[in-house]
Amino acid sequence: MSVTQHAEPAVTAPPAPGPKETDGRTAQRPLALRLLARPEVGVFLGAVAVYVFFLVSAPPVRDGSSMANVLYQSSTIGIMALPVALLMVGGEFDLSSGVAVITSALTASMLAYQLSMNVWMGVLLALLVSLAIGFLNGWLVVKTGLPSFLITLGSFLILQGVNLAVTKLVTGNVATDDISDMDGFDQAKKVFASSFEVGGVQVKITIVYWLVFAALATWVLLRTKYGNWIFAVGGNKESARAVGVPVTFTKISLFMLVGFGAWFVGMHNLFSFNTVQSGEGVGQELIYISAAVIGGCLLTGGAGSAIGPVFGAFMFGMVQQGIVYAGWNPDWFKAFLGVMLLGAVLINLWVSRTATRR
Amino acid sequence: MTSNETGAPVVELKAAGKSYGNIRALHGVNLTVHAGKVTCVLGDNGAGKSTLIKIISGLHQHTEGEFLVDGGAVRFSTPREALDKGIATVYQDLAVVPLMPVWRNFFLGSETTKGPWPLRRLDIEGMKKTADRELREMGIVLDDLEQPIGTLSGGQRQCVAIARAVYFGARVLILDEPTAALGVKQSGVVLKYIAAARDRGLGVIFITHNPHHAYMVGDHFSVLRLGTMELNASRDEVSLEELTNHMAGGSELAALKHELSQVRGVDVEELPEAGDLVAPVASGE
Ligand SMILES: Nc1ncnc2c1ncn2[C@@H]1O[C@H](COP(=O)(O)OP(=O)(O)OP(=O)(O)O)[C@@H](O)[C@H]1O
Ligand SMILES: [Mg+2]
Numbered sequence: 065m066s067v068t069q070h071a072e073p074a075v076t077a078p079p080a081p082g083p084k085e086t087d088g089r090t091a092q093r094p095l096a097l098r099l100l101a102r103p104e105v106g107v108f109l110g111a112v113a114v115y116v117f118f119l120v121s122a123p124p125v126r127d128g129s130s131m132a133n134v135l136y137q138s139s140t141i142g143i144m145a146l147p148v149a150l151l152m153v154g155g156e157f158d159l160s161s162g163v164a165v166i167t168s169a170l171t172a173s174m175l176a177y178q179l180s181m182n183v184w185m186g187v188l189l190a191l192l193v194s195l196a197i198g199f200l201n202g203w204l205v206v207k208t209g210l211p212s213f214l215i216t217l218g219s220f221l222i223l224q225g226v227n228l229a230v231t232k233l234v235t236g237n238v239a240t241d242d243i244s245d246m247d248g249f250d251q252a253k254k255v256f257a258s259s260f261e262v263g264g265v266q267v268k269i270t271i272v273y274w275l276v277f278a279a280l281a282t283w284v285l286l287r288t289k290y291g292n293w294i295f296a297v298g299g300n301k302e303s304a305r306a307v308g309v310p311v312t313f314t315k316i317s318l319f320m321l322v323g324f325g326a327w328f329v330g331m332h333n334l335f336s337f338n339t340v341q342s343g344e345g346v347g348q349e350l351i352y353i354s355a356a357v358i359g360g361c362l363l364t365g366g367a368g369s370a371i372g373p374v375f376g377a378f379m380f381g382m383v384q385q386g387i388v389y390a391g392w393n394p395d396w397f398k399a400f401l402g403v404m405l406l407g408a409v410l411i412n413l414w415v416s417r418t419a420t421r422r
Numbered sequence: 423m424t425s426n427e428t429g430a431p432v433v434e435l436k437a438a439g440k441s442y443g444n445i446r447a448l449h450g451v452n453l454t455v456h457a458g459k460v461t462c463v464l465g466d467n468g469a470g471k472s473t474l475i476k477i478i479s480g481l482h483q484h485t486e487g488e489f490l491v492d493g494g495a496v497r498f499s500t501p502r503e504a505l506d507k508g509i510a511t512v513y514q515d516l517a518v519v520p521l522m523p524v525w526r527n528f529f530l531g532s533e534t535t536k537g538p539w540p541l542r543r544l545d546i547e548g549m550k551k552t553a554d555r556e557l558r559e560m561g562i563v564l565d566d567l568e569q570p571i572g573t574l575s576g577g578q579r580q581c582v583a584i585a586r587a588v589y590f591g592a593r594v595l596i597l598d599e600p601t602a603a604l605g606v607k608q609s610g611v612v613l614k615y616i617a618a619a620r621d622r623g624l625g626v627i628f629i630t631h632n633p634h635h636a637y638m639v640g641d642h643f644s645v646l647r648l649g650t651m652e653l654n655a656s657r658d659e660v661s662l663e664e665l666t667n668h669m670a671g672g673s674e675l676a677a678l679k680h681e682l683s684q685v686r687g688v689d690v691e692e693l694p695e696a697g698d699l700v701a702p703v704a705s706g707e
Contacts, residue, residue, distance in 0.1 A: 287543040289533045292522075296530055299519035306481055306517035307586075308502040308531030366521045 103360020104372040110358070110408055111375040114382050122390035128265040130389055135267075138381025139274035140329060141355055142374055144348070146274075146281050147325040149356035149373040151318045153285070155298035155365025156205060156212040158322045160197070160219040162348030167223050168194045168330030169340040170231055173240040183248040191327045197223070198323025202316030224346060231342035244338040256328075257336035270332055274374070281370035294318065298365030354401060355380055358408040379404060430493055431456050432594055432625045433478060433509070438487035439649075440473050447473040448649045450487070454642075455594060455625040460616060462636040463629045464669050465646035471629045472514055474646070475596050478627070479511040480504035505532070510591030514598040514629075516583040520572030524564060527571045528553040528586050556585040561611050576603045581611075588615055595619050596627045601635055613639055633669045637662045645669065 099105050118125045125131070148161055158164075168190045176186030201219055205212045228238070235241060243249060259268045285291040293314045296304035305311045334340055357363060358379060359372030383400045387393075431454040439449040448470040455461050465471050476482040477489060480498030488495055491507055498504050501511070511517075518527045529549045536545045550567050557564060560581045564574075571579055580603050587595055597616070601609040616639045619626055630636050636643060643660055645653035645668045653660070653668050 283543075287546075289535060289544065292526055292530065292533055292544065295522055295526070296519050299521045300517075303515075303517040303519050304530065306479075306501050306511070306513055308500070308505045310500075310502065362521075366519065 104369050104375070106411060107359050107372050107375040107379070107408065110404070110411070111379050111382070114379050114386075114404070118382060118386035118390065122386050124389040125386060128263070130385070132265050132267050132271075134381050134385045135271045135378075136381075137385050138378045139268065139270040140332065141351055141380050142274045142377030143270065143277060143332075144322075144325045144329050144352045145355035145359070145373040145377045146277055146370055147318070147321040148349075148352040149359060149361045149368055149370060150281060150285070150294060151322055152353070152356050152361045152363065153298050153365060153368040154294045154315060154318045155301065156202075156315060156318065157216060157353065158201060158319060159213065159216040159349050160201065160223055161322050161326055161352055162350075163220055163223040163227060163345040164194060164197055164323065164326035165330045165333065165348065166227050166340060166342065166345035167197065168327045169334040170227055170240060170342060172331065173243055173334050173340050174231070174234050176246060177241050177243050178234060180246075183243060183246050183252050187252060187331060190330065191324075194323040194327035194330070195320050196323075197326075198320035199316060201322075202319030205319070206312050206315050220349065227342045227345075231340075238342055240340045240342070242338045243334075249335070252331070253335040256331040256334075273328070274377075278370050278374045285370055290314070290317075295366060298362075298367075300366070351380060351401070354405050358405060376408075429456060431490075432492060433627075434488075434490040434493075435474075435477070435484075436488040436490070438477065438484045438489055440470075440477060440482060441485045446649060448477075448484075448646075451644075451646070451651050452654065453627075453644060455627055457593070457625050458620055458623045459641040460620050460626040460628055460639050461642045461644065462640035463627060463644050463646060464631070464633065464636060464665070465652075469646040470649040471646055472598055473649075475511065475598055475627060475629060478504070478594075479509060479513075479596055481513075502531070505590065507594075508592030509594040509596065510587040511596040512580075512583045512587045512598060512600050514602075516579055518571045518579060518583060521570050523568045524557075524571050524574070524582060525550045525553040525567040528556070528582060528589075532590055552589070553585075556589050557582065560585045560615075561608060577605060577608055580604060581608060584612060584615065588619060591619070591624060594625045594627070596629075598629045599631065600628075601630060601632065609635065631669070633662060633665045637665060 125134070144161060144165065148158060151158055171193045172183070172186035172190035174186075175181065175189050176183045179185075197219065201212070201216055204210070204215045208215070231238065231240060257269070259266045261267070285294060293304065293309045293311075296309050297311050297314045301311055355376035356368070356373045357376075359369070359374070359376035361368030361372065380401065383404070384394075384397050387396055387400070433453075433455040435451055435453040437450050437452060439451065440447050451470075451474060453461065453463070453474070463471050463474060473482065477484045480501040480503050483497055483499070489497065491509075496503075496507075504511070519530065522530070525546075529552075534545045534549055535542050536548075537543055553567055554564075562578055562581045562585070564578075571582060574582070580600065584597065584600050587597070595616075597612075600612050604612060613635060616626055616628055620639070620641075626639075628636065628640065640657060642656045643653065643665055644651060645665075653665075
């Protein structure tokens, strides 16, 4: 690509080019309004509100260890919400992400146990399986052009059934055998499910992973070619293709990224509980998607961030634990989620209408 | 084909055609694009002009005939391959992503980066500066390159798409109705760009409905009708008048004139006679 130079200065000269010149028709909107128009700021304020609410109504939340618990809960949602959010920005959904977590954990656990391998072999094979599931989802979506909602609804049902049936077939039970005394377990537990102490409070390592992944995702989204392509394929796939963006690669790799997230959370589940319940994970995909939407990712693709879903996941973790600390019936959790989702969506809509009014 | 086209063509279509399922959008089209020449493609709505350039830009593949670049047969499976050969296109629908900032749209698919691999990142400052400079040269001054391109006017968006193709088109520049949404001044700027690109030695394919615009910069004219080539002539073989007549529907118009003359109140004096179309007037520009 060569930089083009234009020989003679045009006669119908463009308005004298000066670097500071503007067309002067745009009045700067007040900073506060411009900030509010950003969905990440909205969800941040929402997270603060939820936090303050439970600080007031559930006194045990004020404790440091409670906070560590809330953050832990948030991190297990948040780690998955990140790739789900990137995928949403890229214009697609993955309804199989919740059960895929369990599939990954089951794969690692059962392969290691049945073949008496070092658990790391199981971990590695689970990674391959998870990436393959992501690849298949993405490949089918790209090649058929069908909505990812349909394709991944299919894989959701398939995985849900396979999880239950294969586990029953292999172990004769609904859960896998305890692998905590196998080779490599302690080491793997250190990596995926350990905790460390900060000022007398036990902090789970997933919180660190969560924040590191979020920082990484933000950087990728805003500062790399790949990030540019994610926005482009979600915003207008045809245009992106026409100007040379590798649409197929971008979409499939995003699905594989969700696969990676499912593997990571699956490994955390496996090494913190030693066994896996094969029927779990159903409904989690909607929690991840909600966290991404509350975090300001556009359901139709093309807009969003990685930091928004971090606050979205925090809101969910806060409510989930806050209800327990407040001594309420935990059954209220889902109702709370629904209210927050609707509230966030409505507030975002209202804010973006008022703040971006031109 | 003609005397004033020397050297091997950069892009050449030989009896090329394209069917969308059972719709034959293009059939038996011959087109040559030489370095430093402007080839104009004219035709009615639905004549197949966009289909023609989509083959060359790699968005679609031809289903019959041959497509040669630098004398070798090619079949692009993605627009990236065309871009890598230095063929850049301004699409009729502009191919922009409305929610993305202007500068990101400008460099989309051809982003520049800096830094070593693990830390390789977008050269945001450099890209913004370049985009701003190129847009100003088009006469487009924007307050904020961060604003989503969807908030620009249609004409401004068109200018961004043109500036982008001019910047990235190293050897062949394709413009699909670039002046359709533009005001007089911006149209002038676009025509000047086409002339400037030609003078730099680029081959230009200029698609337009406007024979006046075409005649101002064109070296060669092809008129498409219902997917086939109706006229294929170099500048010294065709006059502006003739071109206009071909464009206006030529022989059909003459027939229409006859019909209309039966109807009261329709002034047919200005419409061409069928005879006007076969007598080329060698106009000296
Ligand atoms: N993707 C497609 N699928 C099926 N038919 C198509 C497709 N694209 C174009 N066509 C058909 O091919 C024919 C030529 O279309 P094309 O877009 O090339 O016309 P055009 O000359 O660019 O017209 P305009 O001046 O309106 O831009 C039309 O009849 C159109 O309906
Ligand atoms: Mg067209």
